[in-house]
Amino acid sequence: MTIDSAFRLATVFDTTALVALYDDAAHWMLRHGIDQWKPGDKDAGHFRHRIAEGEVWLLEAGGRLAGAYEMWWDDVPAWGVRPPVAGYVHRLMTARTHAPAGSGRVMLAHAERRIAAAGRQLARLDCLSRNPRLRTYYEAVGYEVVGEEPAKRAADGSSYGVLLLEKRLGAVAPAANSRRSGARWEEAR
Numbered sequence: 001m002t003i004d005s006a007f008r009l010a011t012v013f014d015t016t017a018l019v020a021l022y023d024d025a026a027h028w029m030l031r032h033g034i035d036q037w038k039p040g041d042k043d044a045g046h047f048r049h050r051i052a053e054g055e056v057w058l059l060e061a062g063g064r065l066a067g068a069y070e071m072w073w074d075d076v077p078a079w080g081v082r083p084p085v086a087g088y089v090h091r092l093m094t095a096r097t098h099a100p101a102g103s104g105r106v107m108l109a110h111a112e113r114r115i116a117a118a119g120r121q122l123a124r125l126d127c128l129s130r131n132p133r134l135r136t137y138y139e140a141v142g143y144e145v146v147g148e149e150p151a152k153r154a155a156d157g158s159s160y161g162v163l164l165l166e167k168r169l170g171a172v173a174p175a176a177n178s179r180r181s182g183a184r185w186e187e188a189r
Contacts, residue, residue, distance in 0.1 A: 005059060005061040005100070006059075006060050007059055008057070008058055008060065010051050012048055014051075015044040015047045016044065017065055018044075018047040018056065019042065021067070022041075023040065024096060025093040026039040026041065034131060034134070036127065036128050036134065042091070054073065055071040055114075056069070057070075057071060057110065059094075059099075059103060059107055059110075061100050066094060066095050066098065066100065066103050067092070067093055067095060067107050068093055068107075069089055069090065069093070069108075070089070071088070071111055071115075072089075073088070073118075075124065075126075078149050078164060079126075079149075079164060086115065086120055086124045086166065087114060087122075087124070089111045089123060089124070089125040092111075094107075108123075112167065112169055121169055122169065123143075123169055124165065124166045124167075125165050125166075126152070126164050126165065127165070129148060129150075130161070135163055135165075139165075142167045143166060143167045144165060144166060146165065146166050148162065148164060149164060
């Protein structure tokens, strides 16, 4: 990205903006025939929980919220119990009206650096099995489909199929101000 951008951890004061960002992304998906997210599925309580339990990163560009993603350090519902060798990227979302082109890839790269700095070798994510457009997007940035969970459980008890994708990361020396998984540090670009 060519404009000033920075990442920061979300706080509870960002939950309203995160809900709006999620709903805007869900509406955009529906308008474009992408069956992935539904407006209203993630409320302020969801984001407060994710902020308290892990990491929610915000991308700010030109002084505005351009995107966000959640970093998880395990993902039992999709991946099952696994050794601690990966970080899991969830809810990668951009502000469709003003995020600079390439913001999604910038956020993925940030997530991958976080994962590698925590000493983990794999970045993992999942997407709906019936979403070929998103699969193509992730494969274009180096993720490979390594499996499928045909019956991931939603919060409402329903189930849906997801593709499991991962990317092997290169070794990165931890930054002086970082800690292993769950580190609270900021990075400016």
